[in-house]
Amino acid sequence: MGKEQGKNYIIADFGASNCRVSVGSYKTEGLQHLGDISDNISPQNYIKYEVPHYRKAIKALSNKKRKCGIHAHAKFLRRHAKWLGEVQPDFIESYTPPPYSDISLEELRKSVGEKVTILINFPETVFYQGYKKIKQYTTELLESDFSYNKALGFSEMGVMEVNMKTRQIFEEGFIVVAEAVNEFKIL
Secondary structure, eight states, X not given: OEEEETTEEEEEEOOSSOOEEXXXXXXXXEEEEEEEOOTTSOHHHIIIIIHHHHHHXXXXXXXXXXXXXXXXXXXXXXXXXXXXXXXXXXXXXXXXXXXXXXSOHHHHHXXXXXXXXXXXXXXXXXXXXXXXXXXXXXXXXXXXXXXXXXXXXXXXXXXXXXXXXXXXHHHHHHHHHHHHHHHOOOO
């Protein structure tokens, strides 16, 4: 499954339709990206080709204090939630809640359990709805997930264009999100 080469551990899995190579350090804790969920690959093909790789990698790398995660920036993520819950990566990154994805944070959490950290990609489209909507969306998003194992992030903001107007929208939006996070009460 793998072999040591100096300080690195390499896992190579050359399945029928995939090729993955993961490289990580034995000496330090770190994050290991295992793969991506794509909208154009069926859950059945993930289960057949990718899930065996994920399981081997998670087992080998977790023994070496590595945290293993899967990039889940898919629009149709709901159909992959069951196998994600079975695989139990340490983290799911780039999950973007509705209106982008078809699965809510609450539903995803029910599928993967409390131990999995979900790195939430805040939807850019919410920023264009103004202060009240941004704050409401952020608060409802935080309230929908009972677990501490989550983080909000922002990526791909202004992919089409950032000008003075959109820059101001983003800057003001970040402040509103921060306000909502700071006011959020964990019961």
